[in-house]
Amino acid sequence: MDKNLKRMATMHRMQVTGLELFYEQGYYNTSVDDILKSLELSKGAFYYHFQSKEDFFISIIQNLIVQKVYGTLIEPIEGKENPLTVIEKCLDNSLQTAENNEMDYGFVVHNFLTEFNGRNETISRYLRDILKIWEVNLITLLQKGKTDGYVIRHVNSEAAASFIISSYMGIRTLMVEGNPRILRYNYISQLRSYLNTMVQRELA
Structure with a gap:
């Protein structure tokens, strides 16, 4: 898979999971660690794609x-x-x-x-x-x-x-x-x- 397509697919998967958790638990009750646990991703992977939790939510x-x-x-x-x-x-x-x-x-x-x-x-x-x-x-x-x-x-x-x-x-x-x-x-x-x-x- 093309690197750019793979990156977009990963970001989309992160956004979908993030929205599900934010919707169910609320933004302030959901940590970046909660999202990473659901996705089985490292913190480094998160910050490779998004600058912050706020930046992540805006992308959602x-x-x-x-x-x-x-x-x-x-x-x-x-x-x-x-x-x-x-x-x-x-x-x-x-x-x-x-x-x-x-x-x-x-x-x-x-x-x-x-x-x-x-x-x-x-x-x-x-x-x-x-x-x-x-x-x-x-x-x-x-x-x-x-x-x-x-x-x-x-x-x-x-x-x-x-x-x-x-x-x-x-x-x-x-x-x-x-x-x-x-x-x-x-x-x-x-x-x-x-x-x-x-x-x-x-x-x-």
Whole structure:
């Protein structure tokens, strides 16, 4: 195998394992030694690829978390016709995935934002940028929905996007300890009612 490809494969394996441990235990409760033990690697191997634990985590954000959020919450709604049905379906699919995940500890971006708040502004900024990308995509979709006649004109797209994001993060947190199936059903029912208030009357 080409040296560069081998290095990339090793880094990816380290990032995947690191994310699993950070997600389950938290960043500050997971040491570099914990990661190396899981990977059966030496400390020298870790510092050959990454300058520090923080540098390692930032690489995880850039290479895994961004991709995960994009694939789950952004790509499914990009360029679609009716934003209201698309948003509902996208969030329901995401919640169903979480519901069937036995190792679910909540929405990864929200978990880390809470953990790093007031403790590491550099990492917090990377995480907030992910939410900003999601927010911009929701706003763009809703604005297009107005133009295309799906969404009533007076809807505040920015406020709606903020509500959708914050409510999703909230229900993901509740699903960790509560009954995920019932919580998902109740949340989607209420989300549908909320989205229906935005429907153009001719389309309702």
